[in-house]
Each structure stands twice: as structure tokens, then as C-alpha cells.
Amino acid sequence: MHVSKDKPIFSVDIHPDGSRVATGGQGEDCGKVVIWNMGPIRDEKEEADLSTPRILCQMDNHLGCVNCVRWSGNGKFLASGGDDKLVMIWQTSRGLGSGKSFGCSVTIVEQWRALATLRGHSGDVLDLAWSPQDVWLASCSVDNSIVIWNALKFPDQVAILKGHSGLVKGVTWDPVGKYLASQSDDKSLKVWRTSDWKEESSITSCFEECGGTTHVLRLNWSPDGNHIVSAHAMNNRGPTAQIVERNGWGTSLDFVGHRKAITVVKFNPKILSKQIKRTSEKQQQYSCCAIGSKDRSLSIWLTALKRPLVVLHDLFEKSILDISWSSSGLELMCCSLDGTVAYLGFDQSEIGMPMFKDDQQALLEKIYGKSVLASKATNASSHIIESAAVLNLQQEQQQHRERENSMSGSSVPPKALSAVVATGDQPFKPRDKQIETRTPDGKRRITPIFLAPQPDIGDAGIPAPFTNKSIAFNSSKETSKIITERQDRVTQPGLNVSSNSSQSHSLASPPHHLVNTIMHQPTAVSETKTCITEPGATTPFIPLHTPMDVDKTPVRPVTSTPVSRQESQNDKERVKEKEKERDKDPDLDKTKDKDREKLKGNLSLKRRHGKVGRPRKSERETQMAAMVSHPLPVLAEPERTRPVLTSQDLQLSVPTIQKSSVHLIEGQMGSDNCTTVEVENKLSIGTRQMHRVRCVSSGKVLWEQLLTSPVIAVAGSRQVTCVACEDKTLTIFGVGGRRLWPPLVLGSQVSVLKCTGCYIMAVISQGYLYVWNSRSVCGVIQGQTLSAIMTVSERVIRAALTNEGVPLLTISSGRSFIFAPEIGSWMLVNDRDDYLHVCSDHHRCSPSKGRASGPLASVQGGGSSNQQAGRIFQSDASMQQMSTVSHLENQLASSLALKSASEYCFWLETYIRYLAQEGLEGKLRAVCDDLLGPVYARTSGSNGWQPTILVSILS
Incomplete structure (x- = not known):
């Protein structure tokens, strides 16, 4: 599987459902995460089918190379970490179709969006690991630290583990969530407790001869939790994968055979069983481990055997960097620095029968104790309970909470209630029916159907396994099934129409004079009892003052029948016949016009009396004048207080x-x-x-x-x-x-x-x-x-x-x-998260003598040149120019505030060189005017210009 020519692939991970695989590495001008379709990889027929997509999605949000990609245990999230010091959490987007993303020639079949961006490291992120039940996410970096993130509430941090004195290049979780292991360039492997995030043990003896020659040190924990297998250990000057036992953290065994340093170790997630000894028919349980090395070879080991099951030599042109097993335990993929990914398939006769998930969980509970699955990212509820007394106490507390919930009198469970609110189907009108009425002038009026807005992007949940049917396009030739109801009723403008047959209700707007009454008159607060109505019912509008005259004549039920095309045609013919009769008999036409004017007058009187519909222009002007002369009373908002941090x-x-x-x-x-x-x-x-x-x-x-x-x-x-x-x-x-x-x-x-x-x-x-x-x-x-x-x-x-x-x-x-103290204020001279210095392109204009040392250089870490500026602003040179000018002006101002003469000279020279190179004449002239000063500065002395800068620099 050829992924990217001459672009290294640093990580690979197979989705838990087995239909996707994610890779992370270096793109053209940024870090790249690609999600691939597993179908063409495992099936030659799908590979030959050109209609089958190879790439499902491609994400280029990382500014630096992507070093690690990891799916969560349930497959809902994808985490990626890169050289830009960021960890990004990805999730599928709902409501977005396929197509090509901006600046990308690849057709996107699935849409994935960045759910959260985690900022906590000050260096490149090298490895990631999800904890069991996806409660936590661990990330390690070249800043010698490990950050534990709350996976239930991104971007909250649970803990920062600082015990290594070198680059941390690998992390792995205990399968029962009790420990976390990490390996570093400081020649140590550390085990951390998740109960208090303290160091449990540190193993150093087998790493004393090792050097920091590998890009990653991806260790892994066995699925039964009994062993950790490290990367890059040494035994008699030979590279090994050290086996660390859980009981006492001993290091008596190791995997040997590779010629160069081992970079990655990955256990098969399944506990396997097979008949190992020919003399015995008993099935023996064991684990399967894959080891990748800088010698470009891959070895597969069974813990029940003393020799490797298979060794693949010269699999790649460069060293292996990552390995991933499928959740079934029968597929393996590994990636290399040469930009390729290899796929290996196994059957049960080769590596053994995988244990069922429930049986494997029962085995872990039998070995380490029963675990109450974590529902929150807290130390108390997420670790394995190895004491019966603690387990009984938790069960009693759970039963007590259930009794309290049952006594509260709530008839609707919270989950069911939230489901009703989330679906939004209950309060809306039916979508398969229309209502048609007539206005006084004979025109048809169709009441529109309300369609609830659908969010473009939302929580799409766990993505379904990808198949070719997922992108099939189906067109329906069926006619519309919407029924149109015809009501023999004259509708007045401004009135809503209700249909008994549809069981839908509508609340009309209140009369205009009543609105003014509510707005201008104070309301008396009376004690009322709260009444809970059923969904869909509407509360009648009750005026607060001056009740209206209401006609109490019973309303005749309105019968509605569906309108057919033939009846609509008959209505048009009847209208034409009436027009012909009116042309033949002018007297009849005059009589009807008088009756119509009388009817309109009555309707107008009723509308003005009831104030239904739009008021006349004169009445609106009168109301506006009254509102201006009597402004609305200003309601005092409740006082809001914000906690202010004090030195106390x-x-x-x-x-x-x-x-x-x-x-x-x-x-x-x-x-x-x-x-x-x-x-x-x-x-x-x-x-x-x-x-x-x-x-x-x-x-x-x-x-x-x-x-x-x-x-x-x-x-x-x-x-x-x-x-x-x-x-x-x-x-x-x-x-x-x-x-x-x-x-x-x-x-x-x-x-x-x-x-x-x-x-x-x-x-x-x-x-x-x-x-x-x-x-x-x-x-x-x-x-x-x-x-x-x-x-x-x-x-x-x-x-x-x-x-x-x-x-x-x-x-x-x-x-x-x-x-x-001159201005009495704090000044910000450096910000780790400020990307102006990353995007600045001033390095080619720096003086040849090199950057001067001083307080600004010490706080900014020496200011080594960065290669990201040209990549970020490759499509917009003006933005890069503005970023560089802003950064140089910040450096000048900071050097002046720190009173660092040597650094001020350095940044002033760099600033002038860049302005001259870019042809920014206006800013160059401003610098010269500031240095030369006004013509009559020595005689006037009233403009505040200083003839010297930092006492001894320029005069």
C-alpha cells in the first residue's frame, strides 16, 4: 500500500469496526491525517473496482508533521498529535455531503471535523494512548512530560506527569486501567498509578547502554495485563525488547533477534488459545506480539513459543515506526519512514483462536477483581476495585440513589425526557398534510407546513462501518403523498387557520391595542398555581386589563374534504361564468358592488373593533407618537457580579x-x-x-x-x-x-x-x-x-x-x-501560544554576526529559526509580510522595555533590512524620522524626542 511518495508515515491505526484505517505523517506543507477504506486493502476485487473510493477523508489542520493517530476504543473519536505541539480530536460531521475540500484534489467521501484542540505541551507530541473505556487520553512529548486529558470533557486536563528527564517517546495503558507506562530517552521506563498519578516504579537497568537513536519508543501492555514489553533495550550490547513483569516489575526475560534498535511493540488485543504441544490436546492460552525495528524487519511472537512465529526481512526501505492490529486480531498493518504501509492477514490456524470479548473481560475480572465501569473521569470511579468491602459500599450507594430517584415521583426517566427534547418531533405539526382556504376576494390560500431546522453539524455518534452502499445515490420516482384539505371558510388577513382533522393548534397574535396596554400599564402580580399541560396543547391568551367583547356564539365545526384537480378546474369555470353574467347585466353588477362594499365595511369595522390584522397607517402613526411621548419603563436588570481575582x-x-x-x-x-x-x-x-x-x-x-x-x-x-x-x-x-x-x-x-x-x-x-x-x-x-x-x-x-x-x-x-514603573503597568514580552514568531519570515534578513544574547533571547529560548512561515502563508504573501513586520516590531518594543541595548541593535538592524527588502517605504521613512528627530529639536526641546536610546546606543 503506497501512501505518499518520499513523505514519511509516522503512525497507523485500524478502526475498531475494521472498515477504516487512519495514517498520520508529513504532507506537502503541513501535517496530514488520512482515513482510508479498508475494503480495497484486504480485497483485490474492490481494489480493481475504480468506483470504490480509496481515501475517505483527508485532514490538513496540523501545522507540523503528524507523529501519532489513535482511534478511541468505541471508534467515535480519532486523536492526532504532531510537531505543532497540539493534540486534535476528530469526529464525524452530520449533514455534510461528499466532495472535494478546498485546496485538495482528493474526493472526500466522509466528513470529519476537529471536535477539540488540546494545548498543553511545549514541544512535539510523539505518542498517544486511550485508556480503557475511553475515560482518559494520555499524550507524551519532547518537553519531558505526559499530559492526561479528560476524554469525557475536552479540553480539561486531569494530571501532568513530570518525572522523566528526557524526551518521552511512548505511552501505554494497563488493560484494566490501574497503571500507565511510559518510556523516555532518559534510559528509563516508568509505571504510574492512576489512583493518585504518582510514580509506581522506574526500570533503568536494561536501558543503560541505550542511546537516543529512535524517533519513537512505542512500548505496549499485554492484553492479560501481566507484562509490559518495551522498545529499544540492550542485552550484551544487542538490541532487545525487554519484558517487564507486572508482579514486582522484574526484567528477567526479553525478545532478541533484531539487528538494530526496536522502535515499536504492539500486542494483539485478543487473548489467543491453541494446541501448542502435540502430546497434549489441551488448549493453551497465550498472547501474540508484533515487533518492528530500525533494521526494516517485522517479527511476530507467541508467548507460548520460544522462537518467533514469523520474521519478515526487508519489508520496507526504511525503519518501521508504528504497528496496529485489528479488533478481530487477524489483521495487522505497519508503516515505515519510507512512506508506505504494509498489510498482513492471518487465519486462526496460524495464530490461534481469539477469545470472545465477554470471556476476556471475565478473565480480567477473575485475575484483578471486579471493576465498576467508569462513567466519569475521576480517580475514585475508574480504577479496578480489588477489595470486596469497597465494592459492597459502592453497590449500597448505587441502590440508595435508585431509591431516592423512585421516591422523587418522576414518571418520565431523565433519558427518555432528554430523548423527547432531542428529537423535536412532538411539538411540530404533521408534515404530510396541507390546508387550503379562501380569502374574501376569492383567492386561494395554503397554510405552509413548518419544517424544523436541522443542524448542519452535530454529534453524529459512533460512525457506522463503511461500505460501498454508504455512498450509493438513490432517486425516487414516487409522487408527493401530501394531502391537501379544502375548507369552505372565508379567511381574514392576519388570522391563523386550525384544522380539527389534523389536531394542530395555533396561537394568533394579540390585538394591537391590547399589546399597547400590556406595554404601557404596570401589571399586578398575582399568585397562580402552576399547571402542566400535555405536549402540543396551547394556552389561550388572557388579557391582564380591560377584557374585550367576545362573541359567544358557538362556532360551527368546519368540515374539510380533500381538494381534487377536477374540483379546482370547476371553480375556475364558475368564476368565468360569473364574469360573463356581470358583463351582460350592468345593474346586477352595481347591486353586487354595493353589497360587496357593505360587506367590506362591516369586515373593516369588525377588524378595527377587534384590532385583528394590520392597523391603518393613521392608527400606526398615533401609536408611534404615543410610544414616543410615553416611553417604556426601564426594567432594572438583576445585578450581576463577577468574581475578581485579588492578591489575597x-x-x-x-x-x-x-x-x-x-x-x-x-x-x-x-x-x-x-x-x-x-x-x-x-x-x-x-x-x-x-x-x-x-x-x-x-x-x-x-x-x-x-x-x-x-x-x-x-x-x-x-x-x-x-x-x-x-x-x-x-x-x-x-x-x-x-x-x-x-x-x-x-x-x-x-x-x-x-x-x-x-x-x-x-x-x-x-x-x-x-x-x-x-x-x-x-x-x-x-x-x-x-x-x-x-x-x-x-x-x-x-x-x-x-x-x-x-x-x-x-x-x-x-x-x-x-x-x-514609568507607566505603572505590566507588559507582555513573550507568549508561548503566540504564533507570530512561528509565522515570521525575518531570518534571511538577520545580521551575519548572529543574534545577540540577552534577557529577551533567554526567555524566548534562543529564537531558533522556524520553517513553517513559508508553508502557512504560501497562498497569501501579504499576510506573511504583515506577520513578519508585526513580530519584528514586537521584538523591538520588548527589547526597549527590557532595556537590552545589544538586542535592540540586533532587532533594529533586522527590521530595517526586512523593510528595505520588501520595499516598505512608509515604515522605513518613519524609522529614519524617529532616529533623526525634528530639525529644531535642540532649540525647542518641547516635543519629547530623546536624542539617545538606552543611553549609549545611538546619538
Whole structure:
């Protein structure tokens, strides 16, 4: 199966119903996910039939290469992860037909849409795994983390697992949902508990000789839950697939035979049984495992045999990256870096008899205990219950809830009630009947049928297995079955017609003067009893004031008969005969005209009296004037309050008190010329405890000080040394250990403490920022709250203080801020989710000397060039140009705010080079005018122009 020439395929996964297969890899200018029809793959006749579609759908939403695709267990969702740091959840769309998508030459047979986009990783997403019962989705990335997503409520995160120190390249779930296993480039395989998301075990001994030579490390758990088989282990300098036992996490066995590193391991989802020994007729149960390697070979193993069942050498031109078994256990597909996918079919005589799903579930319950299937993504309800007491307690709680529901008196179950609301069939009129009446002037009037609007896109549920019949086009030659009812009744304009035969009801509009009465007069609130009516019934309109005169004459039932084509033709002939009689006898015509005018007058009087239908122009003008002179009373809306985050809500972490610690001030730790501060807490001096701070340089003690409160944080520079204590004080020492100021009393304990030159920065646990200048003895920033830049759930992950005294804070959301005391506001200098830097195409205009280092480069991770700009805006050069200009102007402004002279020079030169290259004369002229300044700047000095930038750059 040739998928994409010269484009690698990184992942493949067969749909649970066996009719589709998804592949993910690299497209022309983006990541690509393709859903294929399995029919032509497994059947040569369907492959030869040109009318059978090969591709069902193609999705190009990923900006980077797609590394992994995985179907959910029920087949409803498809998850994909790629180099753009995103995980996308796909679902079928309802109401959309087949055709070609924009920019794609492939005909789309099925429509799939992105249900959710999950953002939580800061690097490429390499592997995905759905938990049993599709409660959670696990994703791993090169950012050394594993994110657990709530699959019942995307995009909520359940946990973030951070224990690996290298790229995490594979994840797999225990078949009973109790554990999660992951493998990383840090030469370890870790097992995590799903009950508290803590590390259960870490296996490292069999990976010590391994190197990070594989793109993925896709390990897998056996279907009986007894073993994990890892990728890329080493035994006597040879590549193996290590077998990790569930009982004790031992590593005594492995699969050997491949010549290069193993990239992927995949177990058959079925537990198999077969007669292995010829001397015994007993059926032996075992598992089947497929292993792919960088040596381009695939091996199939049965755990009951000591040697592989089959080995396929040179199956691809490049290494194997992913393997997928069908839910039946008799089909296997694997993909390679060379852009091809291989299909293998087995029969039961070769690999054994697959166990039925119910029998396999019963076996797992027998081994690990009975499990109450998870209905929510919570730790308490989703793990295997291995204690009988806990199971009995859950069953008692369930019976108690059922008794409460039965005593509530609800006759309609909630599911049934929601089904009635969802279908929407009950409150609408029948669609197989029309009503025809006559107006006073003899014209026919047909009451239209209300058709409920159907949503274009909705939850289509689990997709049905794809067959060629799914795309068959059928045309019906049957005539319309709608029955037309004729009513011998004169219909007035503005009145709705009801039919007894159709059992449909309609509510007419209220009279106009009654509407004005309701709008202009206050209403008295009376106590009324709530009455529940049956669906389809309508409530009669009751006026609040001044009841109308109503004719209480009983209404004669209206009989309706179907109208045929012959009767309609007879009506036309009768109208023509009446016109001929009127031409022959003018007196008769005048008499009828008088009767008609009299009838119209009576009808008009009745309409104006009852105010039914559209009012006259004069009456409408009078009503409008009355509304202007008496405006509607303004109803006060209920006061709505929105919770506002204050600094009192923030609670930052505080360093713990250590008995002794060493803090580096200058140099490199361990070198001869480094300067350190040594802290010794809780020294017993008589009956009291004191706390000593000692400054040591090149092995010599420069000064010592004693404090009365335990030390929790230390920072320093050549000019000053700062010590934060448990009693919420901050003591500042100068050169030689002299106290510069009395202890500064803060509102709470210090969470972050930094010193650069003569500047001191402190962030206290209540979420306030302070910056002092020890040279000028002044406060640069005095108690600025952090509530404007972070929430309660976020934390400060990085803090820095520039040489110019500018505080720089990075929040766990990936955004970095500085505070500018000149304007009294926070400034956003970097955002991890801002794609302007990804889309910028300025790299070819950068100076040859390379990017200058500074605080902006450090917070942006060095600013390595990105290759996505040309791909994203390949069809719109103007958008790419605007994106690049915006990014360069942001960099200039951020460098200026950070007071980084070298970075400002770098970005100014890059900005000018790009403007000159693109021919943006207007912006170039603005830069020159800003640098040159006005002609009379030195004499006037009143326009605010500064002759220097950052003191020593331009003059």
C-alpha cells in the first residue's frame, strides 16, 4: 500500500469496526491525517473496482508533521498529535455531503471535523494512548512530560506527569486501567498509578547502554495485563525488547533477534488459545506480539513459543515506526519512514483462536477483581476495585440513589425526557398534510407546513462501518403523498387557520391595542398555581386589563374534504361564468358592488373593533407618537457580579527551611574563585537558637552575621547580599557584610528572591512584587500585585532581574511579563501560544554576526529559526509580510522595555533590512524620522524626542 511518495508515515491505526484505517505523517506543507477504506486493502476485487473510493477523508489542520493517530476504543473519536505541539480530536460531521475540500484534489467521501484542540505541551507530541473505556487520553512529548486529558470533557486536563528527564517517546495503558507506562530517552521506563498519578516504579537497568537513536519508543501492555514489553533495550550490547513483569516489575526475560534498535511493540488485543504441544490436546492460552525495528524487519511472537512465529526481512526501505492490529486480531498493518504501509492477514490456524470479548473481560475480572465501569473521569470511579468491602459500599450507594430517584415521583426517566427534547418531533405539526382556504376576494390560500431546522453539524455518534452502499445515490420516482384539505371558510388577513382533522393548534397574535396596554400599564402580580399541560396543547391568551367583547356564539365545526384537480378546474369555470353574467347585466353588477362594499365595511369595522390584522397607517402613526411621548419603563436588570481575582487569593510557594545550605553568588560552584553564602539554621547558643550566615570566597571567610529568625532564601551579587527570613523580614548586607538598612518588613514570606548589581527583587507569597535600588536607596517598585498576570492555578516558573533593574517573570501558562514603573503597568514580552514568531519570515534578513544574547533571547529560548512561515502563508504573501513586520516590531518594543541595548541593535538592524527588502517605504521613512528627530529639536526641546536610546546606543 503506497501512501505518499518520499513523505514519511509516522503512525497507523485500524478502526475498531475494521472498515477504516487512519495514517498520520508529513504532507506537502503541513501535517496530514488520512482515513482510508479498508475494503480495497484486504480485497483485490474492490481494489480493481475504480468506483470504490480509496481515501475517505483527508485532514490538513496540523501545522507540523503528524507523529501519532489513535482511534478511541468505541471508534467515535480519532486523536492526532504532531510537531505543532497540539493534540486534535476528530469526529464525524452530520449533514455534510461528499466532495472535494478546498485546496485538495482528493474526493472526500466522509466528513470529519476537529471536535477539540488540546494545548498543553511545549514541544512535539510523539505518542498517544486511550485508556480503557475511553475515560482518559494520555499524550507524551519532547518537553519531558505526559499530559492526561479528560476524554469525557475536552479540553480539561486531569494530571501532568513530570518525572522523566528526557524526551518521552511512548505511552501505554494497563488493560484494566490501574497503571500507565511510559518510556523516555532518559534510559528509563516508568509505571504510574492512576489512583493518585504518582510514580509506581522506574526500570533503568536494561536501558543503560541505550542511546537516543529512535524517533519513537512505542512500548505496549499485554492484553492479560501481566507484562509490559518495551522498545529499544540492550542485552550484551544487542538490541532487545525487554519484558517487564507486572508482579514486582522484574526484567528477567526479553525478545532478541533484531539487528538494530526496536522502535515499536504492539500486542494483539485478543487473548489467543491453541494446541501448542502435540502430546497434549489441551488448549493453551497465550498472547501474540508484533515487533518492528530500525533494521526494516517485522517479527511476530507467541508467548507460548520460544522462537518467533514469523520474521519478515526487508519489508520496507526504511525503519518501521508504528504497528496496529485489528479488533478481530487477524489483521495487522505497519508503516515505515519510507512512506508506505504494509498489510498482513492471518487465519486462526496460524495464530490461534481469539477469545470472545465477554470471556476476556471475565478473565480480567477473575485475575484483578471486579471493576465498576467508569462513567466519569475521576480517580475514585475508574480504577479496578480489588477489595470486596469497597465494592459492597459502592453497590449500597448505587441502590440508595435508585431509591431516592423512585421516591422523587418522576414518571418520565431523565433519558427518555432528554430523548423527547432531542428529537423535536412532538411539538411540530404533521408534515404530510396541507390546508387550503379562501380569502374574501376569492383567492386561494395554503397554510405552509413548518419544517424544523436541522443542524448542519452535530454529534453524529459512533460512525457506522463503511461500505460501498454508504455512498450509493438513490432517486425516487414516487409522487408527493401530501394531502391537501379544502375548507369552505372565508379567511381574514392576519388570522391563523386550525384544522380539527389534523389536531394542530395555533396561537394568533394579540390585538394591537391590547399589546399597547400590556406595554404601557404596570401589571399586578398575582399568585397562580402552576399547571402542566400535555405536549402540543396551547394556552389561550388572557388579557391582564380591560377584557374585550367576545362573541359567544358557538362556532360551527368546519368540515374539510380533500381538494381534487377536477374540483379546482370547476371553480375556475364558475368564476368565468360569473364574469360573463356581470358583463351582460350592468345593474346586477352595481347591486353586487354595493353589497360587496357593505360587506367590506362591516369586515373593516369588525377588524378595527377587534384590532385583528394590520392597523391603518393613521392608527400606526398615533401609536408611534404615543410610544414616543410615553416611553417604556426601564426594567432594572438583576445585578450581576463577577468574581475578581485579588492578591489575597494568590498563594505562591515558599522555600522550605533547611538545616544547612550553600548558595552561589558569583563564579562556578566548585571552582577556586567562586563566592558562596553558607547558611546554618538553628544553632543552639545557650537556651536560645541563632542562625548564622557566612560569606566565603576562594576558601576564605569574608564575613559572618547572626540572625534571630531561620533563613529561607538567599541571593546576592558583588554589591549586595540579601537574606529572607521566616519572620517575613528581608536583611540587606553590603560589601564586607555591613547591614545597609534595618530589616525590611514584608507582608508575607518571600517566595522568589533575586539580586543583580545594586538591584534587589522580591516576590512574596501573597503575590506582590518589590524592587529596590541599594545604590540610590529607593524603592523602584513598591508592592505591585501579580493578580493581573496570573490566576490561582498558575505559578511562577522563572524569575529574573536584568542589569537595568527590570523584573522578568514567566508564568506556567507560558507567558512572560515585565513591570514598567514609568507607566505603572505590566507588559507582555513573550507568549508561548503566540504564533507570530512561528509565522515570521525575518531570518534571511538577520545580521551575519548572529543574534545577540540577552534577557529577551533567554526567555524566548534562543529564537531558533522556524520553517513553517513559508508553508502557512504560501497562498497569501501579504499576510506573511504583515506577520513578519508585526513580530519584528514586537521584538523591538520588548527589547526597549527590557532595556537590552545589544538586542535592540540586533532587532533594529533586522527590521530595517526586512523593510528595505520588501520595499516598505512608509515604515522605513518613519524609522529614519524617529532616529533623526525634528530639525529644531535642540532649540525647542518641547516635543519629547530623546536624542539617545538606552543611553549609549545611538546619538
